[in-house]
Amino acid sequence: MSSKRTANAPTQRTQTRQTTRRPYTRTKLGCRTCKIRKVRCDETWPTCGNCTKTGRCCDGVAPAHDAQNQRMVVTFTVPLTLSHFRPSQAGGELGQGDVEYLDLFRHELVACVVGGGRVTWRRLVLQAVHEEQAPCHAAIAFSALQRARAATRSSSCGDGDGAKGLAASSEMRLALRHYGRCIQKMQCVVASGGDDDGRRVNVALLCTVICICFELCMDEPVVALSHLEHGLNIVSTNHSSVDADVALAFSRLDLQATMFLGRRAPALDMDRVAACSLSAEGGYQEADRDLTCLTSRLFSFMRTEADGFRYLEPGSVPLHVAAEAGKLDEDLSAFQGRYLAPGTQFAESGRLAETSLIRVKHLTATVLLATSLAAEEAIYDRFTPQFLDIVTLAAGLLDGPPRKTASAAGFSLDMGVVHSLYVTAGKCRHPLIRRHAVRLLDAVPGAEGAWEAKEHARIGERVMQLEERGLDLGLDMDMGSGLQLSTDWDLSRVPEWRRIHSVDIRPQNGGLRCAEVVFRWRPNGMDGEWEDFQEVMSW
Known part of the structure; x- marks a missing residue:
């Protein structure tokens, strides 16, 4: 009898421990802030009680998905503290x-x-x-x-x-x-x-x-x-x-490299990039993503298709190339209607600096597409009003409160207004507009990725000097009181044979702050041979 009671004693004690065991209190859906602090989260939504009491930022309770059936491909959790x-x-x-x-x-x-x-x-x-x-x-x-x-x-x-x-x-x-x-x-x-x-x-x-x-x-x-x-x-x-x-x-960096290197086409598949979800933020981020994808498609078209037919005789563009240009034009118009048209949410409620930057980039893309298959440089003269809008919007961006990217380092990896102002300085033949673009390039606080503002200001200035050399412009070049002008100046004063068609920049390594610049033009007119000459420019 006693031995039997002795043998059963551990079993009874084990059963007692199992019935009095403390319940499992760790949360599976708590906010990350509580997990970092190693305290129990009460899992209230949208912010938990612990974060509310202590004044911390709460990221809310995680969604109750089946974690075992969900493959994790995101690299890091996103802490808020x-x-x-x-x-x-x-x-x-x-x-x-x-x-x-x-x-x-x-x-x-x-x-x-x-x-x-x-x-x-x-x-x-x-x-x-x-x-x-x-x-x-x-x-x-x-x-x-x-x-x-x-x-x-x-x-x-x-x-x-x-x-x-x-x-x-x-x-x-x-x-x-x-x-x-x-x-x-x-x-x-x-x-x-x-x-x-x-x-x-x-x-x-x-x-x-x-x-x-x-x-x-x-x-x-x-x-x-x-x-x-x-x-x-x-x-x-x-x-x-x-x-x-x-x-x-990387899609933004890919596009930036394509813009900087004249013969490079984008490497990424923009359809995959466009599928990246931005539903949690929308607004500027969504507009910037869609415009980045559109501009990458534009430059891919220019590098792989349009450049082969640029400056050829009218009528030499194949139908499939013209159709692709038409599709891009429709997409740019649809983007404008979705984000920039009066009454749209982004245009009405977005921050002025963000909407202005998107407008500058959209205007630049529109001009580049419309001129990508043209036979002569004079095609740019049709877009003088767009160039005026670009410099006006860029001036507002540079004169307004500094953006976060314009830090004391004088460097930002993001693209801003440098590329658009450089295109304006080189392709707009209105003397006052292009000079104002050069002045704005000098006012940019630093580099935007590979785009050094002062370098492109000097190149744009040199293009302007070459095209206007010996011409009587008949305008007052004093812009001290601001840019007050009309767009009815006779742009044909800069003849086709004097216009620089392309500029190839070959930067020098080693911090020399100089570059070899190759200019291309046709000094004997549209039927003449192409000529290249190069200069070393410093800034």
Whole structure:
């Protein structure tokens, strides 16, 4: 009897523990802020009680999807409380000074990389810098480079002695050291295998974006282009695993490289990029995405189809090429009706700076498409009112409150108004409008990706000098009181044979701030031979 009771005793105690066990209290759908703080979330919506009481930003309760049946292809979660993060993932490789550079990147210089992109794009970059070693070293390198550039500018302006130059040299060495570590870590990320291929792909791409910014600020556009081509190849071969924000960022870079390099066509499939969902934000981000895709299609058409028939005799354009141009024109008109027409939500309720920038880019795309199959340069004279609208809108953007991308670094990876103003300076033959475009280029606070504003101001100015040399313009060139003009000036005063048809820019590496510029024209008229001449221009 006693032995039997002894044998049954553990079973009874086990049953007691099972019946009195504390219930499972961890939440599966709580907000990320509570998960980071390791406190229980009450799962109220739209903001939980903990975040409401403590004044924290809450991202709301996650949707109750079946996580087991949903394949995760997004690389990072999106925290909303990044201000307290520290780069713990980098281990002992970082010192206190490195953390200071990371703070500089997180609070100021990240705007140079993300520009006017989606809020989630900014968070994604910051999360990658916090969690991964390669982007962390890239961010430190970029911040140190900006400090070195600032010290160099201050020293060259006479605001200090040799100490400023010594500080710049020290900052530059630090930047190059961390840049080397970034490349090593990125190679390890790409080479490493595992089940989480989507995360590895996106880490490499995010790091590539920061490296492109670094090389452009080093005045190494050829190296930056090499980074971009490798990144585009990764995006194309791993599209299903690439985050939507990363794909949109590379589509903008792809378009920017196409605009900068005269014979390059876009590499990405714009149909896939256009499918990236923006339903959570809409507004400017959606308009910018749709216009980026449209402009990429336009440049793909120009590079692969239209350029082969440009400046040929009228009537030599095949029907299928003309039909494709007509389809693009319909799409641009539909974009205008959807976003820019009076009464549309974006045109009425969007921010003035955002709607003005979209209008500038749309006007430029409209002019480029309408002239892409023309036989002569005089076709641009029909669009003098559009050129006037471009400089007027651009002047409002530059005179208004500075955009976030126009930071103290004087660099933004996003495209703004430089390309549109450069097209106006080179292709609009109205003397006052093109001069105003050059003045606005000089007023742009820095570079927009590969587009150095002052470089293109000098090139546009040179084109203007070549075309107007020896002409009596009959206009008062004093624009000190603003741009007050009419568009009825006789543009035929600049004859076809004097007009520059194309300009090919070949930048020099090594921070020389000069470029070899090749001008092309037909000095003997439309039936004459093409002639090229080149000059080295500095700014």
